Amino acid sequence: MSLVNWPGYDVVLELLFGMISLVLSLFAFKVYRETDQRQTKLFGIAFLFMSLSYFVQSLFNFLIISAAKGAVCKVMYVSIFNWYNFLGVYTHILLMTMGLVVLTYMTLKVQKPMLLWMMLLISLTALFFSEEHFFTVFLILSTVYFIFISIHFVNNYRKNKDRKSLVVALAFLFLLFGSINFIFCTQADIFYLAAHLLALVAYLFILLDFYLVLKK
Amino acid sequence: MSGGKRRDRLEIIHDILHVIREKGDKIKPTHILYKSNLSHQMLTEYMTDLISKRFIVEDIDKRGKRTYRLTDKGYAYLGDYSTVRKFVDSYGLE
Numbered sequence: 001m002s003l004v005n006w007p008g009y010d011v012v013l014e015l016l017f018g019m020i021s022l023v024l025s026l027f028a029f030k031v032y033r034e035t036d037q038r039q040t041k042l043f044g045i046a047f048l049f050m051s052l053s054y055f056v057q058s059l060f061n062f063l064i065i066s067a068a069k070g071a072v073c074k075v076m077y078v079s080i081f082n083w084y085n086f087l088g089v090y091t092h093i094l095l096m097t098m099g100l101v102v103l104t105y106m107t108l109k110v111q112k113p114m115l116l117w118m119m120l121l122i123s124l125t126a127l128f129f130s131e132e133h134f135f136t137v138f139l140i141l142s143t144v145y146f147i148f149i150s151i152h153f154v155n156n157y158r159k160n161k162d163r164k165s166l167v168v169a170l171a172f173l174f175l176l177f178g179s180i181n182f183i184f185c186t187q188a189d190i191f192y193l194a195a196h197l198l199a200l201v202a203y204l205f206i207l208l209d210f211y212l213v214l215k216k
Numbered sequence: 217m218s219g220g221k222r223r224d225r226l227e228i229i230h231d232i233l234h235v236i237r238e239k240g241d242k243i244k245p246t247h248i249l250y251k252s253n254l255s256h257q258m259l260t261e262y263m264t265d266l267i268s269k270r271f272i273v274e275d276i277d278k279r280g281k282r283t284y285r286l287t288d289k290g291y292a293y294l295g296d297y298s299t300v301r302k303f304v305d306s307y308g309l310e
Binding site: 028031155168 | 225226229269289292293296299300302303304305306307308309310
């Protein structure tokens with residue numbers, strides 16, 4: 001049985017992404033407490049939103065799988081599936097959009113809260129009016145945000161030219177490739193799997209950087 | 217004190233706190249000015265910031281002379297500086 005057909009691999013991976021994001025967020029808040037660095041606070045907030053978004057996605061995917069096993073008839077399953085899918089997808093998308101907007105704003109290194117609110121408002125308005133294309137619009141928006149975020153981290157590597165910055169830049173490039181793959185996930189399941197595996201590589205890079213940072 | 221390339225805010229704060237700790241937690245502003253390699257105006261801004269954010273405490277004696285000492289937060293900053301520096305640099309958070 002290939003991984004594509006293995007029910008629940010996405011639940012496990014999303015849970016893992018949520019945990020790694022949460023650890024990164026809490027560490028950023030710890031650094032913020034010690035340094036009062038505004039950028040670090042924004043970074044912590046962004047990853048907290050992303051972490052919650054992954055936890056919600058994982059939980060609802062788990063509930064959908066559980067409902068499939070426990071449903072007594074197909075009508076009942078479809079009804080539960082639609083309800084869980086609606087709640088899960090919308091909450092995940094809202095939280096992830098907020099995380100990406102805050103992270104993109106952080107990379108701009110400006111102190112203009114109005115800009116942050118404008119980015120957030122434009123993104124949420126686009127999602128609100130996209131109706132049946134809601135998910136596609138979200139994936140395109142997140143890809144655009146990942147492009148800008150990746151540019152920041154690649155430039156940071158070009159400036160520092162060290163291993164840690166390279167690992168972080170690679171992590172965000174993999175998240176960008178993963179996001180592009182998600183756009184095509186309605187075409188074939190393999191894109192859904194590929195997107196998760198690319199994100200897995202990205203979060204392993206983030207863990208590696210975390211290890212390098214904490215190593216004495 | 218770091219020389220050569222321009223110091224960023226994190227490094228300047230580290231250098232000021234380091235000078236205070238080296239002097240046994242009772243240092244006059246003129247000593248900090250001399251050791252920190254900053255202009256008077258910049259040092260005043262940093263000291264005000266460090267006091268307001270509770271990295272250091274200002275003590276004034278009966279004769280009105282001012283000295284500075286580190287708080288627990290100041291010591292924590294110095295202790296974790298290397299880790300914080302690596303984290304901030306790897307994500308370009310400065």
